[in-house]
Amino acid sequence: MQGYSLKVKKTRQKIRNFYTAAQGLPSDAITAAAFDGKGVLWVGTDKGLAKFDGKKFAKFDVKAGNGNISMLHVDKEGALYVGTENKLVKVKDSKIVSTTELEGNIIAGATDYNGIDWFITDRYLYTNYERGTLYPYHETETPDCKGLAAFNEDFVFAAGSFGLQIIHGKRPRWATLITQTSKIPTNELTAIAADTWNHVWIGTKNGALIFDGRNRWLTPDTVKALPRASVTTIAIGKNGAAYIGTEIGLYIIDGTKESFLGYNRWLPDFKVTAIAVSSDSDTLCIGTEKGLAIIEFKLMSLSEKAEYYQYTVEKYHNREGYTTNRQLTEKGNIESGAPQITDNDGLWTGCYVASQALRYGATKDKKALESARKGMRAMLKLMSITGIEGFTARAYRRPGEPGFGDGDKEWHLTEDEFGPLEWKGETSSDEMTGHFFGLSLYYDLCADEKEKKEIALALSNIMDHILSHEYTLCDVDGLPTTWAHWGPHELNNDEKWFWERGINSLELLAFLKIVYHMTGDEKYQKEYEKLIRTQNYALNCVQYKIFDAHTSHIDDNLGFLSMTSLLRYEQDPTIRQYFLMGFKHHWNDQRIERSPLWNIMYGALTGEHCDLENAVRSLEELPLDLIHHKVVNSVRPEIVWDSGQELFGGVRQLKEPLPYDEKPMNKYDNNPFLADRGDGLRAEDGTVFLLPYWYARYYGMIIEE
Numbered sequence: 001m002q003g004y005s006l007k008v009k010k011t012r013q014k015i016r017n018f019y020t021a022a023q024g025l026p027s028d029a030i031t032a033a034a035f036d037g038k039g040v041l042w043v044g045t046d047k048g049l050a051k052f053d054g055k056k057f058a059k060f061d062v063k064a065g066n067g068n069i070s071m072l073h074v075d076k077e078g079a080l081y082v083g084t085e086n087k088l089v090k091v092k093d094s095k096i097v098s099t100t101e102l103e104g105n106i107i108a109g110a111t112d113y114n115g116i117d118w119f120i121t122d123r124y125l126y127t128n129y130e131r132g133t134l135y136p137y138h139e140t141e142t143p144d145c146k147g148l149a150a151f152n153e154d155f156v157f158a159a160g161s162f163g164l165q166i167i168h169g170k171r172p173r174w175a176t177l178i179t180q181t182s183k184i185p186t187n188e189l190t191a192i193a194a195d196t197w198n199h200v201w202i203g204t205k206n207g208a209l210i211f212d213g214r215n216r217w218l219t220p221d222t223v224k225a226l227p228r229a230s231v232t233t234i235a236i237g238k239n240g241a242a243y244i245g246t247e248i249g250l251y252i253i254d255g256t257k258e259s260f261l262g263y264n265r266w267l268p269d270f271k272v273t274a275i276a277v278s279s280d281s282d283t284l285c286i287g288t289e290k291g292l293a294i295i296e297f298k299l300m301s302l303s304e305k306a307e308y309y310q311y312t313v314e315k316y317h318n319r320e321g322y323t324t325n326r327q328l329t330e331k332g333n334i335e336s337g338a339p340q341i342t343d344n345d346g347l348w349t350g351c352y353v354a355s356q357a358l359r360y361g362a363t364k365d366k367k368a369l370e371s372a373r374k375g376m377r378a379m380l381k382l383m384s385i386t387g388i389e390g391f392t393a394r395a396y397r398r399p400g401e402p403g404f405g406d407g408d409k410e411w412h413l414t415e416d417e418f419g420p421l422e423w424k425g426e427t428s429s430d431e432m433t434g435h436f437f438g439l440s441l442y443y444d445l446c447a448d449e450k451e452k453k454e455i456a457l458a459l460s461n462i463m464d465h466i467l468s469h470e471y472t473l474c475d476v477d478g479l480p481t482t483w484a485h486w487g488p489h490e491l492n493n494d495e496k497w498f499w500e501r502g503i504n505s506l507e508l509l510a511f512l513k514i515v516y517h518m519t520g521d522e523k524y525q526k527e528y529e530k531l532i533r534t535q536n537y538a539l540n541c542v543q544y545k546i547f548d549a550h551t552s553h554i555d556d557n558l559g560f561l562s563m564t565s566l567l568r569y570e571q572d573p574t575i576r577q578y579f580l581m582g583f584k585h586h587w588n589d590q591r592i593e594r595s596p597l598w599n600i601m602y603g604a605l606t607g608e609h610c611d612l613e614n615a616v617r618s619l620e621e622l623p624l625d626l627i628h629h630k631v632v633n634s635v636r637p638e639i640v641w642d643s644g645q646e647l648f649g650g651v652r653q654l655k656e657p658l659p660y661d662e663k664p665m666n667k668y669d670n671n672p673f674l675a676d677r678g679d680g681l682r683a684e685d686g687t688v689f690l691l692p693y694w695y696a697r698y699y700g701m702i703i704e705e
Contacts, residue, residue: 003607007703011620012297013305014661018268020291024057025050030287031069033276037078040094041276041285043292044069049082051094052294062089064099072276073109075117081109088119088134100134102126112150113196120148120158125167129153138167141174146203147233149194155213157200159189164202164211185209185219191245193234201242203231207637208244208251220638225258227251228637235275243284245272248635250286260636260662261286264332264680265629267293301704302619306693309686312626313352314371317685321378322395323352324685331680332627340682341402343424345395346382346431348667349375350438351561352687357438358694361445369446376442376451379435383458385414385423390465391473393423394431412476425475428483429500430558432462432473433507437561440514440568456518463515463524471508488535502544502582503555503562505537510566517569538578545586549642550593550673551650557669559586560601567605580606593657593672594618596692604699612701619693621660626684631664633675642673 020028025045032044041052042060048067050057065084073081079097082089083106090097104123111117117134119126122145124136142160149157153172158165163178177184191203200211207228210218220226229246236242241254248270249262263270267288274287284295300308312334316326319339325348330336342348356372359365382393397404398421403411411422436459443455466473471487472480483500485491486508491501509528516524531537544559563583570576587602587610596615603610633639633654640655653673657663664677665684696702 003603004609004612005701005703006612006616007705008302008616009705010299010301010304013300013620013624014266014295015298015624016266016293016295018291018293019057020268024059025292026059026067028291029289030274030292032072032083033274033285033287033292034072034074034080035276035278035283035285036074036080036091038093039278041278041283041294042072042080042082042091043285043287044072044082044274060091060094062087062091062096062099064089071106071108071119073111073117073119075111076115081117081119083107083109083119086121102134103136104140107145108148110148110150110156110194112152112156114152116150116153118148118150118156120145125156125158127153138172138174141165141176146190147192149192149200151194151198151213155198157192157194159192159202161188163187164189164192166213183215183217184211185217191231191234193236193242195236195240201234201236201244203234203244203246205230207231208234208242225253229635232272233275235277237277237281238279239281241277241281243275243277245275245286247271250275259659260633261293261295262636262662263630263632264678265623265625265631265661266295270632270635302616302693302702303704305619305622305624306690308624309626309689310371313686313690316683318374321374321381322349323375323687324348326683326685328627328681328683332629334625334627334683337681337683341395341397343394343428344430344434346379346392347434348685348687349379350434350436351691352685353379353438354441355687355690355694357441357445358698359690362694362697372442372446373451376439376446376455379439380454380458381416382423383435383462385416385421386412386425386476387414388465388474388476390461390463391425391475392427392431392435392462393425394427396421396423398422426481427473427475428481429486429504429507430483430554432484432511433558433561435459435462436511436514437565440517440565443518444568452518456515459511460515460519460521460524463511466508466511467527488531488537491540492535499546499555502540502546503559505531505540506544506559506562506566506579506582509537509541510562513566513569532575538575541582542578543585544582545589547589548648549644549650550589550653551645551648551671553671554669556586556590556598557667560598560668564601564605584608594660595668595672596622596689597668597695600692600696600699600701603701604695612696615692615696616702618660619689622689623661623665626665626686626688627680628665628678628682628684629680630678631662631676633658633662636675639675 026048027045029046043050046068049060051060062082064087071083080091086102088100104121107120109119116129125138126134127137142158142165145158145160147159154168156167166175178187186204193201202209207220208226220228229248233245244251250272252259268291269288276285282297286293322345324342325340327340328337353372353375356368359368386393410426439455473484486504490497512524512528590598594614596618599610599615642655657672
């Protein structure tokens with residue numbers, strides 16, 4: 001049904017690493033950073049200077065000052081100038097060339113368009129203009145200078161808490177711009193940098209400004225792209241991008257793309273104290289008071305990202321064929337911990353099996369078939385270990401694994417060929433949706449004849465169990481499980497099931513259609529038709545998504561998985577209309593999320609426009625590192641908060657979700673509107689990328705150059 005495709009190029013992906021004193025820095029408190037003319041990264045701290053060799057830092061003794069590095073500046077020849085107290089040390093090719101003593105403590109340096117160097121202390125402005133060597137050009141009139149910028153000898157700018165100072169004229173003098181005598185929005189300036197076109201970028205406690213050097217000011221009130229947060233430092237890259245460090249993180253303005261790098265996913269602390277950008281703009285160094293972040297930008301295609309996630313899933317997220325989150329024992333360290341045993345092992349493994357089945361369908365790669373088959377076998381095992389025909393376990397655990405033998409009444413002891421294990425009951429509709437979704441795709445795209453019979457038997461056993469227990473799953477205690485209820489006597493006639501009426505109607509119709517497709521047994525088709533003709537199950541699906549101010553997303557996940565299964569098999573044009581109405585209703589509510597999975601599923605199975613560009617954008621944004629880092633966006637003044645979620649018991653959330661590389665990590669059944677979340681002790685598996693990507697590839701929606 002897919003109606004159009006998108007040709008996709010490689011995009012820049014971010015790879016970040018943190019460095020502290022444990023990795024060779026003299027101190028965690030970063031004061032300055034710069035790349036010299038050879039591309040070598042230098043980092044200043046409050047206890048000395050360090051040089052980076054690409055892997056580790058080593059201390060570099062400048063043989064001057066008290067160790068506190070106040071400034072790093074690189075001249076047009078690529079030499080590094082190091083400021084420490086009143087000593088200016090010149091370093092060329094990693095060797096000290098000279099040490100010059102200046103009047104006052106060194107604050108900042110700049111090189112103008114003509115290649116002239118300027119340095120400012122708390123006493124004097126210095127330059128090598130005219131004489132070739134540094135000399136005092138003028139006394140400093142900014143009591144607490146925060147930075148220096150220069151166009152040429154006629155325009156040198158110093159920013160401080162008493163406005164903007166500009167030195168100019170045949171006989172140089174400082175002119176001071178303050179709110180009382182000019183259009184400058186505030187007198188309290190915190191940072192400054194200049195581009196190569198006579199534009200000055202200025203930081204304040206209320207955001208960033210752009211000044212034309214004369215009388216034109218752009219502010220966050222007039223230019224939405226300019227951040228409102230309290231600015232600490234600014235750098236302009238060779239690529240023209242502006243890197244604006246603030247008290248809460250780093251803002252980047254790069255053409256049409258505006259982004260935010262925050263604590264803790266990208267930075268070791270909130271406050272940015274130093275910024276350095278490599279000449280090719282492929283490496284970004286951000287200093288904080290608690291360490292350094294080095295972010296490398298690497299061009300990657302979506303297929304290369306898929307290969308990367310495939311590798312990480314197999315290495316970190318596979319447990320006896322089940323694909324789940326990884327529980328970490330060390331914050332942020334993917335090498336620590338082990339795959340989780342979850343209530344939804346079957347659901348998430350089903351999604352992974354689906355991704356690999358689609359991958360095999362698109363590529364005929366035998367490795368994809370092997371991965372799908374391994375997951376399929378694990379899912380079938382959940383159906384066989386309970387001893388109750390048609391009743392599926394949520395998960396199982398073995399001796400030595402977390403919780404084994406703790407007495408929880410929902411865990412039941414049994415044995416398999418490897419010894420004792422405990423399996424968990426109280427199985428939900430989520431599990432059934434995952435099993436039917438994943439195994440139906442495996443059946444159609446991967447299974448041989450023997451496997452088709454196995455899968456058909458397993459799913460028909462589940463269906464028979466549901467039908468013989470009044471449309472429920474019945475546990476070992478003879479009672480229906482909490483959420484696995486699909487009967488009309490509850491969905492249509494019991495208001496306690498108002499929220500599940502549409503979703504569970506949709507699920508049951510999908511289950512029946514899948515089993516009929518696999519077995520050809522007319523009893524399943526007759527039950528399907530009965531529910532539609534006499535119990536309004538198709539009408540229940542017309543608006544199966546109930547608006548809830550975007551507070552609950554579990555049913556969104558179940559709805560999309562079930563609807564896509566149903567639409568693959570139901571070909572009657574009349575009955576499809578009801579399902580398609582419900583599908584559009586649901587997707588229209590969800591499209592604000594830019595979910596790659598929801599958008600691609602909707603487009604693939606309807607042939608309609610589905611914001612495919614946004615789906616691809618989300619896939620591009622998804623971080624390579626899928627760790628649930630602690631993310632704090634509520635400190636950002638520019639974000640817009642929603643209202644209405646309180647009616648549904650929801651916590652404070654955003655009007656629109658943030659980009660995927662800025663928001664907290666989550667699966668598609670979690671709330672993407674949250675600003676803050678995470679603890680660094682869990683790593684998501686790559687199915688969040690692999691399922692939508694291979695769905696799009698199988699249906700021809702993505703073409704890679």
